[in-house]
Amino acid sequence: MAISLKIEFGGGMELLFSNERSHNIKIPATVDGKPANLSSLIFWLKDNLLKEREELFIEGETVRPGILVLVNDVDWELEGEGDYEVKDGDEIVFISTLHGG
Amino acid sequence: MKTLNDRYDYGLELFLLSIDEGITGYRDDSLETVKRNQQQYDMPLKILSYDKLYGWTMDAIVAQIGKKNNCTFCGVFRRQALDRGAAMLNVDHIVTGHNADDIAETVLMNIMRGDIARLGRCTLICTQGEDTIKRSKPFKYAYEKEIVMYAYFKKLDYFSTECIYSPDAYRGHARVFLKDLEAARPSAIIDIIHSGEAFEVKDEVKAMQKLQQTCKRCGYMSSNELCKACTLLEGLERGLATVVITDRGHNKTEAEESSRPIETMRTIPFFHIPSESNRQETDSSIPNVV
Ligand SMILES: [Zn+2]
Ligand SMILES: [Zn+2]
Numbered sequence: 001m002a003i004s005l006k007i008e009f010g011g012g013m014e015l016l017f018s019n020e021r022s023h024n025i026k027i028p029a030t031v032d033g034k035p036a037n038l039s040s041l042i043f044w045l046k047d048n049l050l051k052e053r054e055e056l057f058i059e060g061e062t063v064r065p066g067i068l069v070l071v072n073d074v075d076w077e078l079e080g081e082g083d084y085e086v087k088d089g090d091e092i093v094f095i096s097t098l099h100g101g
Numbered sequence: 102m103k104t105l106n107d108r109y110d111y112g113l114e115l116f117l118l119s120i121d122e123g124i125t126g127y128r129d130d131s132l133e134t135v136k137r138n139q140q141q142y143d144m145p146l147k148i149l150s151y152d153k154l155y156g157w158t159m160d161a162i163v164a165q166i167g168k169k170n171n172c173t174f175c176g177v178f179r180r181q182a183l184d185r186g187a188a189m190l191n192v193d194h195i196v197t198g199h200n201a202d203d204i205a206e207t208v209l210m211n212i213m214r215g216d217i218a219r220l221g222r223c224t225l226i227c228t229q230g231e232d233t234i235k236r237s238k239p240f241k242y243a244y245e246k247e248i249v250m251y252a253y254f255k256k257l258d259y260f261s262t263e264c265i266y267s268p269d270a271y272r273g274h275a276r277v278f279l280k281d282l283e284a285a286r287p288s289a290i291i292d293i294i295h296s297g298e299a300f301e302v303k304d305e306v307k308a309m310q311k312l313q314q315t316c317k318r319c320g321y322m323s324s325n326e327l328c329k330a331c332t333l334l335e336g337l338e339r340g341l342a343t344v345v346i347t348d349r350g351h352n353k354t355e356a357e358e359s360s361r362p363i364e365t366m367r368t369i370p371f372f373h374i375p376s377e378s379n380r381q382e383t384d385s386s387i388p389n390v391v
Pocket of ligand 1: 172
């Protein structure tokens, strides 16, 4: 079984993902027997969609500090961050807030 | 600013001012954004380029000095270019988009560098030297996160990418450190600004600080005879001289080269502060105009 998600990148994040802001993806509904959540999604994106400079996207087990994550237009901090279990049709947005001078 | 001015009838006359550092690929996109902003907000726009003011684009500077330390040029040249652009527009106030994260970052950097003079100044919402144009930072207490969220939900057209020459290693480290702190405790950013504000500089130390003067060559405020921009520019021009001379196969020594008369070097036009009358407000477009 697969889950369809809409992924958006902004604030320069898209540069790491083929310079495309919008991606429609399908990911497996379970990872290692557990339902797919935002943490597993982040690693899925790293392995399947990320084109360059992984250190600008991931740090340790999560996204690099300074990257905002929205789930259906809600800050993921309100949704349990990486533990949020993604559902079919969810829209996930990653925005980098790290800018130059 | 534009919205507030219209809504509350502040009576300000607003301009967009943007600095073109001449970085291919980086500023190109952001200047496009500013040009769209000009239409969206229906405001006059002035773009001042490093090339026009200093005779050097950032690309040319990097080609000469390499990828290290070039953000020194970025910073010094941009600051002075903003003042000069504002003077050309004949405005009396520059509003920049610095947010709480930027200011906390600067506080950290000034502490680590031991730059006491700047430490006192960097947390002020509004700064004004005697002979400079007023500058203010209305977003001083607004988290970058809030601003980015606001811009996202309002679908504002803005630009934000890391400068491709960015390895201003120093600011970069401060920024990463700050973001790590924020992840652990979000109030860290405001706490650092508060600490910065609470610093008291002893009178004895204040007395030891250099007096502000004006640059002998270009008239811009400076703590030495030559301002930083003139000093950097002179270095670049001398470097250029070296290249030209060696290209032609002459064998001049360092000493001979540095005695080259200043008159043949490119310099920055003299800086004039706009007169008291006819002053207007400007909105610098880095990078948030709300
Ligand atoms: Zn730079
Ligand atoms: Zn000068």
